[in-house]
Amino acid sequence: MLPCLHGVAARPCLLAFCAAPPHFEEAFRAELRGLGAPLLALTPATGTFFGADDEPRAVGPQPELWRLHGAGGAALTVVLLDERHRVRLRREAPEAEGTLLAAVRSAGRAVRSAPRGIGRRELLLNSLAVALGAAVLQACAASRPISVQQESGAAPGLLDVTLVVNGQRRALRVEPRVVLLDALRENLGLTGAKKGCDMGQCGACTVLVDGQRMNSCLKLVAQLDGASVTTIEGLARGDELHPMQQAFIQRDALQCGYCTPGQILSAVALLREGKLGDDDEIRERMSGNLCRCGAYPNILAAIKDVAGSV
Amino acid sequence: MRLFTFQRAASLEQAVSAPPQAAFLAGGTNLVDLMKIEVLNPALVVDLSRLQLRQIEVRDGALQIGALASNTAVAEHPEVRGRAPGLSEALLSGASRSSATPPPWVEISCSGRAAPTTGTWRPGATSASPGPARRVGGLDADARDPRHQRPVHRVHPSDMCVALYALDARVRVRGPDGERELAVSDLHLLPGAHPEREFSLAPGELITAVRVPLATFRPARAT
Numbered sequence: 001m002l003p004c005l006h007g008v009a010a011r012p013c014l015l016a017f018c019a020a021p022p023h024f025e026e027a028f029r030a031e032l033r034g035l036g037a038p039l040l041a042l043t044p045a046t047g048t049f050f051g052a053d054d055e056p057r058a059v060g061p062q063p064e065l066w067r068l069h070g071a072g073g074a075a076l077t078v079v080l081l082d083e084r085h086r087v088r089l090r091r092e093a094p095e096a097e098g099t100l101l102a103a104v105r106s107a108g109r110a111v112r113s114a115p116r117g118i119g120r121r122e123l124l125l126n127s128l129a130v131a132l133g134a135a136v137l138q139a140c141a142a143s144r145p146i147s148v149q150q151e152s153g154a155a156p157g158l159l160d161v162t163l164v165v166n167g168q169r170r171a172l173r174v175e176p177r178v179v180l181l182d183a184l185r186e187n188l189g190l191t192g193a194k195k196g197c198d199m200g201q202c203g204a205c206t207v208l209v210d211g212q213r214m215n216s217c218l219k220l221v222a223q224l225d226g227a228s229v230t231t232i233e234g235l236a237r238g239d240e241l242h243p244m245q246q247a248f249i250q251r252d253a254l255q256c257g258y259c260t261p262g263q264i265l266s267a268v269a270l271l272r273e274g275k276l277g278d279d280d281e282i283r284e285r286m287s288g289n290l291c292r293c294g295a296y297p298n299i300l301a302a303i304k305d306v307a308g309s310v
Numbered sequence: 311m312r313l314f315t316f317q318r319a320a321s322l323e324q325a326v327s328a329p330p331q332a333a334f335l336a337g338g339t340n341l342v343d344l345m346k347i348e349v350l351n352p353a354l355v356v357d358l359s360r361l362q363l364r365q366i367e368v369r370d371g372a373l374q375i376g377a378l379a380s381n382t383a384v385a386e387h388p389e390v391r392g393r394a395p396g397l398s399e400a401l402l403s404g405a406s407r408s409s410a411t412p413p414p415w416v417e418i419s420c421s422g423r424a425a426p427t428t429g430t431w432r433p434g435a436t437s438a439s440p441g442p443a444r445r446v447g448g449l450d451a452d453a454r455d456p457r458h459q460r461p462v463h464r465v466h467p468s469d470m471c472v473a474l475y476a477l478d479a480r481v482r483v484r485g486p487d488g489e490r491e492l493a494v495s496d497l498h499l500l501p502g503a504h505p506e507r508e509f510s511l512a513p514g515e516l517i518t519a520v521r522v523p524l525a526t527f528r529p530a531r532a533t
Binding site: 157159175176177179198199200212215218219220222223273275284 | 311312313314315316335338339342343345346347355357359380382386402403
């Protein structure tokens with residue numbers, strides 16, 4: 001047991017090694033308290049312990065911990081320790097506060113919504129591990145495109161493309177052969193659009209481009225400079241789901257869920273196109289989105305629910 | 311997909327003056343798919359999607375459909391629905407009936423549809439009566455049913471093309487040497503000595519519009 005962690009014996013704990021001193025707002029600390037796992041935030045010169053209920057406490061620099069966990073160059077190295085302070089997860093991320101906040105928030109949500117009676121400690125650890133992994137991935141992906149200002153002149157063969165993705169301007173520097181689906185998933189970290197057949201037949205990759213549904217696996221991102229793209233991540237307003245997302249849940253319009261983002265975007269576009277007609281026409285107009293689980297009757301019901309309520 | 315150089319054509323003139331080995335990219339449904347599996351490996355891809363070729367209008371006695379008009383736009387256009395309903399129906403039914411063709415309301419350009427490179431000609435019904443081979447939706451000169459030695463009809467895999475054949479549609483083509491027009495039936499080549507060549511277009515030639523002549527017949531009047 002490390003001396004500085006005496007106070008957190010027999011409890012899971014988060015270590016955050018930050019290159020620059022982080023600024024954790026009160027909102028973040030509230031999330032952390034609700035979660036029930038303390039955080040030790042370390043910079044090379046300082047150490048701050050965020051406990052469960054008290055004010056942050058200065059614990060001094062911890063060179064031994066830095067050495068032990070091999071933290072160094074990254075803006076953030078985050079380490080998740082279990083109740084016996086064994087390393088459960090270690091990840092590096094290019095950005096500190098946002099990554100940790102996103103992880104703690106989504107882990108807190110998972111812990112709060114879990115049914116009573118299952119092992120809370122194991123649940124907390126698993127939720128934190130999953131949420132940290134996802135948040136770090138997101139942060140890494142978001143920072144991957146080289147910022148346009150950093151280099152003068154485009155690198156040979158690379159293209160600068162600007163997209164408005166879910167309302168946000170995103171600058172990309174990509175090879176001309178990159179398709180929209182890969183740019184969304186790999187460069188922008190938006191993994192909602194799914195890669196199914198990768199040849200324009202299954203519709204799992206459907207996104208809206210300037211309001212029109214499109215198979216993003218067959219569209220070169222180089223062609224789309226200035227276009228506006230909506231993915232499944234852009235449908236909800238905060239915590240409020242889009243009516244079509246809600247209807248898919250209520251009608252149980254999915255089984256494995258892999259085709260669902262494409263189905264929902266296609267259905268949203270279908271309603272906007274205003275060509276609903278009878279059941280057969282809806283089926284025909286949704287026929288570009290395959291569902292191998294066979295949830296079609298429920299997908300149809302969900303679309304009709306939303307159409308009827310508009 | 312192999313690496314290539316990407317150029318955006320600012321004008322039709324610029325597009326057709328591209329070097330002959332360039333590949334024209336409109337919607338991408340055919341070309342990108344074939345590039346992904348490395349059937350086509352162009353060193354230069356010329357993007358046409360910003361050209362002003364989306365117009366659908368009645369002009370000079372024909373329904374003229376710009377080559378970049380999306381299939382959705384064509385199928386839903388009032389002039390198309392009114393004057394060539396068969397074309398609209400073919401596009402709308404293309405989605406679920408044929409696995410080779412993506413749904414029409416996913417954006418695909420009209421030229422891509424008129425000249426698909428992915429489909430294979432599928433044998434249709436054999437002709438009931440012997441006689442000269444007939445083209446149905448762009449067909450067959452010499453093929454014969456091997457068992458019965460009768461001419462075989464083959465149907466173009468694109469529903470849209472079948473409708474265009476039936477409507478005697480023509481395509482307007484722009485090349486480095488100017489403009490020409492040809493019948494859709496002269497656009498497609500039957501698989502012969504060069505099955506990889508599917509169109510009678512010369513290198514650098516580009517379809518700019520599809521023209522569907524307005525119907526010349528009138529409903530039969532009772533006498």
